[in-house]
Amino acid sequence: MFGPHTMFTTAISILALGAQLASAVPTIDIKGSDFINSETGDRFQLLGVAYQPGGSSGYDPASGIDPLSDGNVCLRDAALMQRLGVNAIRVYNLDPDLNHDLCASIFNEVGIYMLLDVNSPLPGESINRDEPWTTYDSSYLNRTFAVVEAFKSYPNTLLFFSGNEVINDDASASVVPPYMRAVTRDLKNYIKKNSARDIPVGYSAADVRDILVDTWNYLQCTTTGDDSDPSRVDLFALNSYSWCGDSSFTTSSYNVLVSDLTGTSVPVFFSEYGCNVPAPRIFTEVPVIYGPLMTPVLSGGMVYEFSQEASNFGLVNINSDGSANLLPDYDTLQKQFSTLNVTAIQGLPAQNTSVTAPKCSASLISAKSFNSNFTLPAVPPGAQTLIDNGIANAPTGKIVSVTKTAVSQTVKDSQGNIIQGLSIIPLSNDQSNNPSAISSTTTSSVTASPTKKGAATSMQRNWTGLSVAGALVTAWLSLM
Template sequence: MFRAIQFAILSLFCATTFAVQTVVIKGSDFVNSVTGDRLQLLGVAYQPGGSSGYNPASGVDPLSDGGVCLRDAALMQRLGVNAIRVYNVDPDLNHDMCASIFNAVGIYMLIDVNSPLAGESIDRSAPGTSYDSSYLNRTFAVVEAFKSYPNTLLFFAGNEVINDLPTSGTVPPYMRAVTRDLKNYIAKHSTRSIPVGYSAADFRETLLDSWNYMQCTTTGDDTDPSRVDLFALNSYSWCGDSSYQTSGYDVLTADFSNTSVPVFFSEYGCNKPSPRIFTEVPVLYGPLMTPVLSGGLVYEFSQETSNFGLVTINSNGSAQLLSDYDSLQKQFNTLNVTMLQGLKAGNTTVVAPKCSSSLITTQGFSTNFTIPAVPPGAQDLINNGISPAPVGKLVTVSSTKVTQTVQQSNGQVMSGLAITPLADDQSNNPSGASPSTTTTSSAPAATTSKKSGAGSVRSSLSVLLGVVTIAAFYSSFI
């Protein structure tokens, strides 16, 4: 009997595995599938080594080394982010530990299905030559590798593939085709619907046409699988101590005010002048923009040659925070997270526009909404699944303490840096903690996106104490 009680206790621990809640899309909002609260993205781009550092032959990618992810997750949790964008992943590697670590600290993952390598992305100069079954097999493999993690928020079908006037005439139909194929594959082979979208260049001549082309429906409703579930843009128009009007944020907000899908910044954070002061943060998450946009992701976490980093990562695994990390943390800590993440979704009944040439205003931008047919052999992949298919699953995160040396921006070594696993119904948010110029013994307790989170923890502990009491009672008879 006592062994049975012991098993019940262990089962309870397993049942209270820390995890974020999956996110769904309702109209133009990201919505927590359990609470019904709208989700605002406070994220960072995450590609240690940069795009040129992606090398499948190396046996590593940004989400394959648990020790590295633990270090970076602790710093991100402390910073206050709730999402990362990962551009280049190898679907053949195991990502269970990294996905589980980010899940434990309440951080969602936005995954690009493409890579910079030939055959692993659409060639914008000749899209028809790269859209084939081999390419789609690779994108489906990324879906298989990440579909089972609850913190996989979405997949990007493309990133800045339309980046000038010439590409705007040929690429758009292929972006809709890839979106269709990914959504159809997910519908057949995933236990939950995972959104698919497009990340656009902030090329003003084609930006709104790209949005209208990708969000419109050819079927008259949102069942059209070639229609994106979300639209994002890489925006660097706010530089230094700018303003809502000077940066053009007011124009962007007005332009997207009638969007039928969530819109957010998939990259932001102009780095000239330097150091950055991130005065756009209170505006992006303030009353002028949150009714329309769903937040954004700062470019980028690690310092690369382009000089956008928040953290310098050294070859021996040690790291040092940069002043931009401190500045961003200070701005995040000014936000009213309870108000920001506690709003109920409001834009849930927005109707998608019907695809028509009248939506396109730029001469030369494609008005062809008859998208390419599925390449030979690819429909079998969609129907039957790829083989062999990668399998991902959450695993136990038993180690929480960071072992690498991490320095604050002033050079002082951070002591006791660790992640703080959150309860089931929580995602990470700014905590209001002091900036990184002070020491820390652990990651500060994060503000949660569900008001009942603490109650859930107390409830779980109460049940656990009850089980322990019962166990003690029965053990007295053994």
């Protein structure tokens, strides 16, 4: 039987639990060429940003940090992303040996998914596009499997990219394609044997029009006649910068892209977009990407990029002391996002769930320079053991309670004013973040639109815990 002291302690513990329980985003499944919200059954569209503070040159395992290892940094950036309205980030270079629990949990708490590259620019951690056979070995695969291990247990890990622009010209198109299918095969087989849930694996392509359609056809087709072929990508993405300034659906050649990729058997989306010449950017492509001309084929996209780097694509300038300044492009993108009809984007029934993959054949390939051989390299010596048994000393990850919501660093808006009260707003279970029409200078009115109809709000979730705790406290007082 509980004594008064025990009951009071229990009440306080439950009260704290009501404020700290980690919510989970709904799993995103793939059916045909659609991303599907597993809770609602509706089609899911990506509204994301590329996220690699420091750029690729800033990735240094010896430093002991990567973009998802510092909780204070992730809290600051998650608050700004939630306010912006994004529901996904793409992270390029990660150290699987670091702990990512807090950052993954923070992004999960605010309904933001993670799209993760398994490669890095360091030697031995990516496929050499000139001589892929020199880098496709068990050591390389062990490293890619380690990234899977580090992130497979986070519910907001949406997908892995097996490669990024490895096929980018005629020379690489002649030798790389079989190796991209082989890496995809190995990753998918590893996930199947060593992960509690299926996590999609896809490819991020260079938007080189002479080889883009051939790349898509080569990677999406099946050698088995059905979707069971593990070397077939689960999704296909491209880094596109053809819409520049105040362009249009036709001037940007978006119409050609839609025409070329119509009938896709896997989800297609922009893994990067946002041309920065001319500047400032006006992001007039946003309502088109999420409008009726493109949504029948495209599943959204990722704006390049969150932090200001040497290439000058940033939305936010991050200073060496951890403070940050919003740039005018942040405001412009936020305004474009706020015009979107969230219900039309995330609340419509899926339409393309029964698309059949084409059978792999040389007839799918049009460019003479593009490899049309679908015989793949064998799994490297020793790698099959890794796939069957899992890698040694595998890193692990888990969702943890997010007890801190207020941002400690100074963040200024694009006019130089300090943003007061910047914090994340935890969402309820089965919610993902979405654009909201909010002020560009304050966070006091931040709201997030749930994708699950009728889902309890975060405040309702916390008050449930408080009500239980309150009942226990009342019972304890009656014994005094």
